[in-house]
Amino acid sequence: MAGSSRGGLIYWLTESRNGLGLIFMLPAAVFLLCLLTYPLGLGVWLGFTDARIGREGIFVGLENYIWLFNDSVFRLSVFNTIFYTVVASVLKFGLGLWLALILNEKLPLKNFFRAIVLLPWVVPTVLSALAFWWIFDSQFSIISWVLMKWGLISAPINFLGEPWNARWSVIAANVWRGIPFVAISLLAGLQTIPQSLNEAAALDGATAWQRFRRVTLPLLTPIIAVVMTFSVLFTFTDFQLIYVLTRGGPVNATHLMATLSFQRAIPGGQLGEGAAIAVAMIPFLLAAILFSFFGLQRRRWQQGGSD
Amino acid sequence: MAEVTIRDLRKSFGPVEVLHGVSIDIAEGEFVVLVGPSGCGKSTLLRMLAGLEHVTSGEIRIGDRVVNDLPPKERDIAMVFQNYALYPHLTVAENMAFSLTLKGAPKAEITSRVKPAAEILGLSNLLERYPRQLSGGQRQRVAMGRAIVRDPQVFLFDEPLSNLDAKLRVSMRAEIKNLHQRLKTTTVYVTHDQIEAMTMADKIVVMHDGRVEQIGAPLELYDQPANLFVAGFIGSPAMNMLTGRLADGGFVTGDGIALPVARPPAAAPGGPVVYGLRPESMHLGGEVPLRVEVVEPTGSETHVLGHIGATEIVGVFRERVRAAPGEEIRVRVDAEATHLFDAGSGARLSA
Numbered sequence A: 001m002a003g004s005s006r007g008g009l010i011y012w013l014t015e016s017r018n019g020l021g022l023i024f025m026l027p028a029a030v031f032l033l034c035l036l037t038y039p040l041g042l043g044v045w046l047g048f049t050d051a052r053i054g055r056e057g058i059f060v061g062l063e064n065y066i067w068l069f070n071d072s073v074f075r076l077s078v079f080n081t082i083f084y085t086v087v088a089s090v091l092k093f094g095l096g097l098w099l100a101l102i103l104n105e106k107l108p109l110k111n112f113f114r115a116i117v118l119l120p121w122v123v124p125t126v127l128s129a130l131a132f133w134w135i136f137d138s139q140f141s142i143i144s145w146v147l148m149k150w151g152l153i154s155a156p157i158n159f160l161g162e163p164w165n166a167r168w169s170v171i172a173a174n175v176w177r178g179i180p181f182v183a184i185s186l187l188a189g190l191q192t193i194p195q196s197l198n199e200a201a202a203l204d205g206a207t208a209w210q211r212f213r214r215v216t217l218p219l220l221t222p223i224i225a226v227v228m229t230f231s232v233l234f235t236f237t238d239f240q241l242i243y244v245l246t247r248g249g250p251v252n253a254t255h256l257m258a259t260l261s262f263q264r265a266i267p268g269g270q271l272g273e274g275a276a277i278a279v280a281m282i283p284f285l286l287a288a289i290l291f292s293f294f295g296l297q298r299r300r301w302q303q304g305g306s307d
Numbered sequence B: 001m002a003e004v005t006i007r008d009l010r011k012s013f014g015p016v017e018v019l020h021g022v023s024i025d026i027a028e029g030e031f032v033v034l035v036g037p038s039g040c041g042k043s044t045l046l047r048m049l050a051g052l053e054h055v056t057s058g059e060i061r062i063g064d065r066v067v068n069d070l071p072p073k074e075r076d077i078a079m080v081f082q083n084y085a086l087y088p089h090l091t092v093a094e095n096m097a098f099s100l101t102l103k104g105a106p107k108a109e110i111t112s113r114v115k116p117a118a119e120i121l122g123l124s125n126l127l128e129r130y131p132r133q134l135s136g137g138q139r140q141r142v143a144m145g146r147a148i149v150r151d152p153q154v155f156l157f158d159e160p161l162s163n164l165d166a167k168l169r170v171s172m173r174a175e176i177k178n179l180h181q182r183l184k185t186t187t188v189y190v191t192h193d194q195i196e197a198m199t200m201a202d203k204i205v206v207m208h209d210g211r212v213e214q215i216g217a218p219l220e221l222y223d224q225p226a227n228l229f230v231a232g233f234i235g236s237p238a239m240n241m242l243t244g245r246l247a248d249g250g251f252v253t254g255d256g257i258a259l260p261v262a263r264p265p266a267a268a269p270g271g272p273v274v275y276g277l278r279p280e281s282m283h284l285g286g287e288v289p290l291r292v293e294v295v296e297p298t299g300s301e302t303h304v305l306g307h308i309g310a311t312e313i314v315g316v317f318r319e320r321v322r323a324a325p326g327e328e329i330r331v332r333v334d335a336e337a338t339h340l341f342d343a344g345s346g347a348r349l350s351a
């Protein structure tokens, strides 16, 4: 290995296992460095400056973060983001799993229904957001109209005009969009569980609930961990839906960290502050990733070989 | 333990009927083997017994209950699946205790039932392992252990040995048989291997294309096959079949070779007849000409492949055959051990 002869290094690079490995990794490493690290690094750097649009910033240390910490709008956006992510993810998981279980049963037109379920995910977000915008319209909302026809309410519901109404409305839209991903992924997971395990459990005297609880669910956990990690990441960083539906309003009630960051940085021109908000999302995302990393670790029963 | 009665059982998948009226009586404590070629409906029948398939028509009784519409969990049946169907996320002990855990049995009772079962099957030091960490034979034993712990009315086995190598299969065969003698639980065992059927069964049910061809004790089927299908299916190597007709109290093949018949049937049909000749009922020295093509000595016996007239014949001789390929030897046929069948219907022409 050592370069004792003149061609030593070249020989090592082209002939040895590690040298070749290094060469083959190089393109990917350069690619990652340019496309991931540079923008990310630039974003982090901006967060420590007072850059504005059209003006190079100077280093201001933690000033942006201290300022944000005392900014009630920012703190509200953190609350909104966590609330939005937790509620929407729980709903997506519950409804998605339920849908997956139904679609896994023998039912007529099974493939047709499976295709239908994918639809909300296939339509561009902006398009479905526009549809929801119309559904949630303060005067022409179809929901209000139906409820009024039934005589359940007397005046249209102001879906996007009241803080809590707006929060629940955007969550509903996000759940509607996110369910297909969860449902189809979990359905794929369900189909990897051999039918004979359920039959064996049925013969062992398990009720339908016990079969789900003691056979299906434990065998599904690895896939649930992957799917929900992605779902949480998508939800936490959601932007399009909110921006089209409410732009963060009313009175910042639906501002998520992502939308607030954009709002401050581009229309508001405060690049440094916007970047700082975006950087503040990183610890939360890292926490989610770490959580899934430990959730994803192969369980003991999945490991083969020695005991 | 219970007796099982199956009456005119039929099963259709959509428009296709795969079981065409099957009736079997299984006595308490009996070891019954369902045997037949692939696709004849053995698994389907077993799954109907277990309650995993819906009954199209007919009746299944376990003990004195008609169980047609009972869900599996109420039938008190344990089944060993062909792929074992062990729960991968549970240890061997948890797998075996699964049914007890479901019932919420106390820990002491679980241990007191799992332990002896594990001992019987030699699993005592594997109890903490997961199924992935076991060999095929060990998994098979865990699957049996799970069934034993249940102490059910009936055991069902669906080709439990088909994934094992030849040697292990023989020893597991003996183990299952042993277990049955100890527990005396009514057992229905499915296989397509006729040796397994012959060696293990109290009673064999030969199935073919969704019908029962014959039910009987192993040697009964061997000595008195009811039709050509059973005759060809039971016994290894398979029975030789020669086509010809009855004449002068004997049998004459199509190419004029006379073969002895013990008791010619009373109503001898004029039409063609099939003469069944077991490979092991031939001996050296006699007057039947056998043209030798291949000689395969196995040590204790010698297999000879050849022709009698135009019919291909397999012979198994206790004697050592020294004949060159192409040579013609003379053999004697044990008339008592031959069988006659109607060539048209395939039914046995009883003496």
Ligand SMILES: Nc1ncnc2c1ncn2[C@@H]1O[C@H](COP(=O)(O)OP(=O)(O)OP(=O)(O)O)[C@@H](O)[C@H]1O
Pocket: B013, B018, B037, B038, B039, B040, B041, B042, B043, B044, B045, B192
């Ligand atoms: N779910 C099903 N839908 C339609 N046809 C089926 C179904 N299950 C089994 N069959 C058909 O029923 C017949 C009997 O199948 P079965 O599995 O009982 O055969 P088997 O005797 O167990 O064969 P093997 O020895 O290969 O296991 C076959 O022709 C099969 O194609």
Ligand SMILES: [Mg+2]
Pocket: B042, B043, B044
């Ligand atoms: Mg089968």
